[in-house]
Amino acid sequence: MSAEPYAFSAGYYELLRTAAGPDGWPPVGFFTDLVPEGGSVLELGPGTGRITLAVAERAASVYCLERSATMRAVLLSKLAQRPHLLDRVTVLDGAAPDFKLNRRFDLVCFGGVLEHIPTDARLRLFTTIREHLVDGGLLAMDMVLDEPVPEWDEHVRGEVRAGDCRYELSTAVRKLGPDLGRLRYVYRTYLGDELLSTETVERDHNLHRREPVLKDLEAAGFEAVGGSVLHAPTYRPEEDDNPGTLVARAVAGRP
Ligand SMILES: C[S@@+](CC[C@H](N)C(=O)[O-])C[C@H]1O[C@@H](n2cnc3c(N)ncnc32)[C@H](O)[C@@H]1O
Incomplete structure (x- = not known):
């Protein structure tokens, strides 16, 4: 985490x-x-x-x-x-x-x-x-x-462009308890089709x-x-x- x-x-x-x-x-x-x-x-x-x-x-x-x-x-x-x-x-x-x-x-x-x-x-x-x-x-x-604690596999939730770069956010959630999930955010930066970087963060999601x-x-x-x-x-x-x-x-x- x-x-x-x-x-x-x-x-x-x-x-x-x-x-x-x-x-x-x-x-x-x-x-x-x-x-x-x-x-x-x-x-x-x-x-x-x-x-x-x-x-x-x-x-x-x-x-x-x-x-x-x-x-x-x-x-x-x-x-x-x-x-x-x-x-x-x-x-x-x-x-x-x-x-x-x-x-x-x-x-x-x-x-x-x-x-x-x-x-x-x-x-x-x-x-x-x-x-x-x-x-x-x-x-x-x-x-x-x-709502129930969400559970989903990683999928793209949003993207935005700045100049020739495209920033893409994917998320995934895993259920840890009745009121607790573990969220994973993955930020990918592309220049054209080339993946420049992948940065990942994990944190709790409390319901x-x-x-x-x-x-x-x-x-x-x-x-x-x-x-x-x-x-x-x-x-x-x-x-x-x-x-x-x-x-x-x-x-x-x-x-
Ligand atoms: C999803 S962002 C929402 C930011 C903003 N309120 C908005 O509407 O765009 C959650 C923010 O809460 C801050 N945060 C989370 N837990 C906190 C805490 N216990 N005390 C103070 N800030 C906290 C995070 O650092 C982050 O900036």
């Missing part, structure tokens, strides 16, 4: 996600719609900043906690191209669920991150987040999925189910108030553009 799954892939991630556009996954609009005008936001796992930069257009301040140095580097270089956002976005090296920022936010969000959190760390994560939210503040996430997630949210002092999970408990990829989104409100005085 790779110690830091994004160590070499930040550039590939950015190329492939940008090609997918704002409606690609994770769903940027779902998060930006929740930003209170002029409010404060904490984003966990901002990656290359797809959500961050859109959120920062509305928020007064965005704190980002990202454990990958290469993802942070891409985010910072994108920020450098947007001087009007420079005094609003704070990018910190850190990892959920164990962090302490000594401040509270109006919104805490994370897109495409829950799969990285082991299920036995979920309650700790929600509790830490509650400690960083104002009463009535919102927590927004995606990837609350009731967080609706019922235990709702239970942990309540225990941490939240009430669920929105998202596709409340309306469609079973994820149907062919129908659902926002897989497993969930919004919860921090209950005043809890826990």
Whole structure:
């Protein structure tokens, strides 16, 4: 398994996600719609900043906690191209669920991150987040999925061209347990028909189910108030553009 799954892939991630556009996954609009005008936001796992930069257009301040140095580097270089956002976005090296920022936010969000959190760390994560939210503040996430642990052989999931190079991503998943898969990402770089390089990364894919997630949210002092999970408990990829989104409100005085 790779110690830091994004160590070499930040550039590939950015190329492939940008090609997918704002409606690609994770769903940027779902998060930006929740930003209170002029409010404060904490984003966990901002990656290359797809959500961050859109959120920062509305928020007064965005704190980002990202454990990958290469993802942070891409985010910072994108920020450098947007001087009007420079005094609003704070990018910190850190990892959920164990962090302490000594401040509270109006919104805490994370897109495409829950799969990285082991299920036995979920309650700790929600509790830490509650400690960083104002009463009535919102927590927004995606990837609350009731689908079976996926199992598939390696196949091509996306490709993008830059100059004469073609970058191709293949993935494979193996089931390790009822809520755990092992994902393999293979990035291949071609110049014309010539394969220049193959880079592989393996990491865990943790499945967080609706019922235990709702239970942990309540225990941490939240009430669920929105998202596709409340309306469609079973994820149907062919129908659902926002897989497993969930919004919860921090209950005043809890826990
Ligand atoms: C699939 S990417 C999603 C990036 C971004 N949120 C987006 O929507 O494009 C997952 C990101 O979460 C970060 N990450 C994973 N686990 C984390 C943790 N425990 N704490 C902080 N960041 C984490 C990874 O380094 C990576 O940048």
